[in-house]
Amino acid sequence: MTAAAAHPPRSHGETADERRARYDADEVHSLRERVAEARWRRRLAASRSLNHSYRVGVGVVGGLIVAVGFVTIPLPGPGWLTVIAGLFVLASEFTWAERLLEFTKHHVKRWTDWLTARSIWVRLLVGLATAAFVYGVLVLTLHMMGVPDWVPGWVPLWR
Template identity: 60%
Template sequence: MAGTVVVGLGLLLIPLPGPGWFIVFGGLFVWATEFTWAERLLAFARAKVGAWSEWLGRQPRWVQGLVGLATLAFVYGVVVVTLHVAGVPGWVPGWVPLWR
């Protein structure tokens, strides 16, 4: 039950800035203590994340920078869309023209 709650919370947080994937992996770790399929899935996910990190580490700085900028643009877009859909909280300064 705890793994389900942790994975569910992580899945909700993935598109938002923050540790969404980290929480999902934590939930998988909890599940892996009970289920063999979760242990295999966690091993697969670890291998893929490790391969991605290794590949990115071998790339030139400009490729790493482009990946970073693409990630930043995606997170910014998610924040802007979320604010447009959910509404802008009252504590956001009025001088932020894009959000109002």
């Protein structure tokens, strides 16, 4: 969708209610389009330098969140959730991130649907395999970086 198609020209006398009615008549409202229609975002977009600075800021913040997510994927915790949160931030301004977020949502839903259609034993095996992988990454990380002194000796980790 081009910028002209996403934001059709407004007449000078258009009220907020008329703009909202025109916006509601559209069929699809992406996150980026909803953010772009917000009053505060339109004010930022009116100034070229503010608009550019805002987009750079969104890119930097979203990129950092995605980077932290990628680093934490193999560690216990919300690695993939952090990556998706970073994509959400980036998708508020960038079409490519919006497409990637939609792709990710589609495949996560497919995986969830597939897994919930399986028997409880398959789901338990997937859960155990995931837990074993996370435990293995944790042990490997602690082996490479060293086990902290505060970890009790009875905890089953490499020393």
